[in-house]
Amino acid sequence: MKPALKPILIFVLLSASLFSQTKADTMDDIALLLKAGNVKGLAVYLAPSVELGILEDSDEFTKVQAEARIKNFFASYPPLAAKIIHRINSHSNYRYGVVQLATTKGIFRVSISLKNNSGKFLISEMKVEAKEGE
Numbered sequence: 001m002k003p004a005l006k007p008i009l010i011f012v013l014l015s016a017s018l019f020s021q022t023k024a025d026t027m028d029d030i031a032l033l034l035k036a037g038n039v040k041g042l043a044v045y046l047a048p049s050v051e052l053g054i055l056e057d058s059d060e061f062t063k064v065q066a067e068a069r070i071k072n073f074f075a076s077y078p079p080l081a082a083k084i085i086h087r088i089n090s091h092s093n094y095r096y097g098v099v100q101l102a103t104t105k106g107i108f109r110v111s112i113s114l115k116n117n118s119g120k121f122l123i124s125e126m127k128v129e130a131k132e133g134e
Contacts, residue, residue, distance in 0.1 A: 026121040027095060027114070028084070030045055030097070030112060031082045032082070042123075045121075045122055047122040050123060050124065053127040053128065053129075054073050054128045055130065057069070070126075077103035077106070079101055079102070080103060082100070082102070082110075083100045084097055084099055085098050085100050095114035096111075096112065096114070097112050098111050098112070106130060108128050110126065111129075
């Protein structure tokens with residue numbers, strides 16, 4: 001290989017590797033916010049109207065009401081860890097994920113539906129259930 005081509009080849013390889021790295025998607029961001037118990041951060045991803053089910057309480061709430069209910073949940077069940085255990089992101093207007101949320105009082109399954117709202121995925125439905133056997 002000619003010495004003049006080596007810098008060009010290195011530049012091309014480095015550029016390709018930089019462009020191949022993808023930004024974390026919305027579900028990754030939400031899982032991190034759940035792990036941190038960051039209600040204000042989660043509120044950014046809430047749709048104006050949210051189907052929210054936390055344990056036995058389930059209904060449709062405004063963004064502000066949903067934020068308050070999630071805050072109450074975290075006050076009762078401080079989070080320790082969160083792990084995405086299932087994800088569907090093959091549709092351009094819909095995302096779905098299941099996060100296993102470990103708290104100081106047990107493990108929960110958090111199901112999250114996201115809908116595309118003017119180019120941004122927002123939580124349209126979120127359900128928190130105690131993991132079976134917990």
